[in-house]
Amino acid sequence: MTRHFVASQMRTVDQVGVEERAARLSSRSIKKGAKVQGLRLAVAMMDLTSLEGRDTAGRIQSLCRKAMVPLPGSDVPHVAAVCVYPPLVSVAKRALGRSGVHVAAVATYFPSGQAQLSERLDEVRRTVAAGADEIDMVINRNAFLAGDHAQVFDEIAACKEACGKAHLKVILETGELVTYDNVRRASLIAIEAGADFIKTSTGKVTPAATLPVTLVMLETIRDHYIRTGKMVGMKPAGGIRTAKDALRYLIMVKETLGDAWLSPDWFRFGASTLLNDVLLQLEKERTGRYQSDRYLSLP
Amino acid sequence: MNIPTRELLFGDLWDYAPAPEARDHVRFEKRYGHFIDGRFVDAESWFEVIDPSNEEVLCEVGEASAKTVDKAVAAARKAQSGVWGKMPGRERAKYLYRIARIIQEKARELAILESMNGGKPIRESKSVDVPLAAAHFFYYAGWADKLRYAFAGADPRPIGVAGQIIPWNFPLLMAAWKIAPALAAGNTVVLKPAETTPLTAMKLAEIFMEAELPAGVVNLVNGFGKTGAAIVEHPDVDKIAFTGSTDVGKIIQRTLAGTRKRLTLELGGKGANIIFADAAIDQAVEGIVDGIYFNQGHVCCAGSRLLVEECVEDEVVEKLHHRIQTLRVGDPLDKNTDIGAINSRAQLEKIQELVDSGVEEGATIHQSKCALPDKGFFFRPTFFTGVSQTHRVAREEIFGPVLSVLTFRTPEEAIEKANNTAYGLSAGVWTDKGSKLFQVAGALRAGVIWGNSFNKFDPGSPFGGYKESGFGREGGWHGLLPYLEVR
CATH class of the missing domain: 3.40.309.10 (Aldehyde Dehydrogenase; Chain A, domain 2)
Structure with missing residues (x-):
């Protein structure tokens, strides 16, 4: 490991300013065709997630069917990926087959990451070997908060290496980093260390994804792209439950990073309950009426 | 200065559909003359007011001659010495609170009119112009019965009749900035809105009627620079408050030199x-x-x-x-x-x-x-x-x-x-x-x-200039001073 993090590009973040900007972007009005297009995009960008101790093979198979055909009898696209714990990767892989829906798995002793680096790397390798296309790792928050940024960087770089061809999403767990300055610094470390995506949260800590945190991360991605030409993806996860929320995130992507990032290759939503609200809204736009959610299958 | 080699593509891959604010419930007259002595009066001559976003005519507005201005000043004088100047502060405050509340009730209509007539985005009229206009009336309503405490021992009294000339960039808000402190301090007003943006001022006149503000307390005369000059030169006006260009401000200051009239100017800037x-x-x-x-x-x-x-x-x-x-x-x-x-x-x-x-x-x-x-x-x-x-x-x-x-x-x-x-x-x-x-x-x-911010406004915060940006302060406690005689 010879690369080291350089803090030269570390700009401070003003809390009041970034929250105002996020609120301003949230006041955009998205109607009619733009709404339908945005919601379909949101479905295609979704990492349909189930990360619970009680997840069983049957439960994940059912989730995979929902992922492939979110709304039977419609032309709503399939989601981007199914996100599961490592032992369920092979189940998901079989269920999804050649549908085009990726298998993402949380590795590195998610959600706390409290294990030796060797153990975390082993888990990454095993999970990739089991067929995961994407690895969602957590950063070492105790090292980060203790000020050992170089260690955080080195561990991410090691995970990236362990991933091989699998895409690496780096979870910052912004709810534990608390300040926007920390979020920006952690984003920068993850990006410089080789993250393909940076991701806000595990979903196990409150607050999870918020719009201002996402804005800080998007701006870091933008600055890195301008400086180096390398695109990095973004994944807010946790707490995004409504179609309206999803559109607000898309507006933020559109107006911060532009059209190139409006694609499942570069933007994902980590969510479980969001899908059905989006489907409900899409059906409302199609029929002009709200239907009861009992017509929608559980994810 | 080099422009970046890497561009971000802000295109139309996902374009927002048009989201126009509905305007069907917005009501305004084909013609507005002037608002003098508590009622709308006809004008001698008329000019057209347009929507700058499509150049369509919105309505016709009267042009006030010196004679019309004279009537307005006379009405203001009568109201000042007969009713408003004698009214206890706590009673004046009730009217100001009432005006503020009606502005809030009509916020949506006022915002749409402000955008139609002035060209500003509806998001700004809704979130800045109209709420701040109401806030100014609320704020100065609070001062109306506390002047003796605000200027303790200085025996604060109203100046009399204030002539006020406002610009077209924040039509309703500038009217509120001018009218609220003047009224709170016990003065009456003759105000000229800008010739391109009189619509919300005319709505404000309707609000004054709805609030049953005594006749003559606020008089609105429409017109161009000539009408403004007639206000400035009128011998029975005690104070001029002008917001606009530095060039016109200088003319006003020269005109008033040697007269007893007080003056505050809020002019240009290059911040x-x-x-x-x-x-x-x-x-x-x-x-x-x-x-x-x-x-x-x-x-x-x-x-x-x-x-x-x-x-x-x-x-x-x-x-x-x-x-x-x-x-x-x-x-x-x-x-x-x-x-x-x-x-x-x-x-x-x-x-x-x-x-x-x-x-x-x-x-x-x-x-x-x-x-x-x-x-x-x-x-x-x-x-x-x-x-x-x-x-x-x-x-x-x-x-x-x-x-x-x-x-x-x-x-x-x-x-x-x-x-x-x-x-x-x-x-x-x-x-x-x-x-x-x-x-x-x-x-x-x-x-x-x-x-670490810019263009933030609050009625409690004084606003005004140094050098050729003018003198006098509007807003806050300071904003009362130009409308009071103190000993």
Whole structure:
């Protein structure tokens, strides 16, 4: 490991300013065709997630069917990926087959990451070997908060290496980093260390994804792209439950990073309950009426 | 200044559908004369008022002659000495509270009218102009019965009849800024709205009637500069309050020299927005945008001169270059519009003339690539780099969405350059260091200074200028003083 993090590009973040900007972007009005297009995009960008101790093979198979055909009898696209714990990767892989829906798995002793680096790397390798296309790792928050940024960087770089061809999403767990300055610094470390995506949260800590945190991360991605030409993806996860929320995130992507990032290759939503609200809204736009959610299958 | 090699693509892959604010419930007359002695009166001659976003005629408005102004002043005098001046402060306050509440009730209609007539985006009329107008009435209502405590021992008394002339950039808000403190202090008013934007003032007259404000307390006369001159020259007016251009302000001051009339002027500006290298740059860029592109740059306190520390100039300019591509220019009534219509053809021509001078004098122009509507008066968000202190675009007020970028190396140089102007209305300072912020702010010769923010307003905060930006303060406790005799 010879690369080291350089803090030269570390700009401070003003809390009041970034929250105002996020609120301003949230006041955009998205109607009619733009709404339908945005919601379909949101479905295609979704990492349909189930990360619970009680997840069983049957439960994940059912989730995979929902992922492939979110709304039977419609032309709503399939989601981007199914996100599961490592032992369920092979189940998901079989269920999804050649549908085009990726298998993402949380590795590195998610959600706390409290294990030796060797153990975390082993888990990454095993999970990739089991067929995961994407690895969602957590950063070492105790090292980060203790000020050992170089260690955080080195561990991410090691995970990236362990991933091989699998895409690496780096979870910052912004709810534990608390300040926007920390979020920006952690984003920068993850990006410089080789993250393909940076991701806000595990979903196990409150607050999870918020719009201002996402804005800080998007701006870091933008600055890195301008400086180096390398695109990095973004994944807010946790707490995004409504179609309206999803559109607000898309507006933020559109107006911060532009059209190139409006694609499942570069933007994902980590969510479980969001899908059905989006489907409900899409059906409302199609029929002009709200239907009861009992017509929608559980994810 | 180099423009980035890597572009971000702000295209139409996912375009927002039009989201126009419904205007069907907005009601206004085909013709407005003047509002004198508690009722609308006919005019002798009329002129047309248009919607600057499509150049369609909205209504006709009367032009007040000196004779009409005389009637208005007489009504104001009668109301002042007969009713309003004698009324206890707590009673005056009730009317002001009532006016504030009715403004809130009619907020949506007022916002739409303000955008139709003035060209400003509906998002701004809804979130800034109308709520702040109501807030000013609420705020000064609170002072009306406390003047003896605010000016303890000074026996505060009303001055009499105030003649007020307001500009077209914030029509309703400027009317509120002028009328609320005058009334709270026990004066009566003759006010002239700007000739391009009288509609919300006429609505305000309807609100005064609904609030049962005694006849003659506020009189509104429409017209051009000639009407304004008739107010200024009227012998029975005790005080003039003017907001507008420095040129007209100077004429007014010359006219009033040697008379007993009091005067406050709120004039032009060329505000410096100072960005230090240690600032939160992304938020500072938002502040630059708020500072110069808010209300199409038709803001006297706009941050129209960007002073950026040389070592971060490239970074700031690059970010600004990308940011202005996402500003949506177009229909003022669309909820997603960021920049609406320029208020008039004359103003559009003035902006173009100054922008041409910037190019001729050798500055580098940067504009957003957005499409402009076919009809109406629109101008792309613009900024100049490579600007020096001698350029016209660095010295003259453009009053449009046009920013001049200059650089500095040390805090001393920033202060020196910021103060190197005939104006002194506003300034902004962006730094993460609190001590530096206060030190620089203390050395700036400007009436309003924002720290890590720009164009924030509150009725409790006094507003006004140094040097050729005028004198007198509006807002806050200070805003009462120009309307009171104190011993």
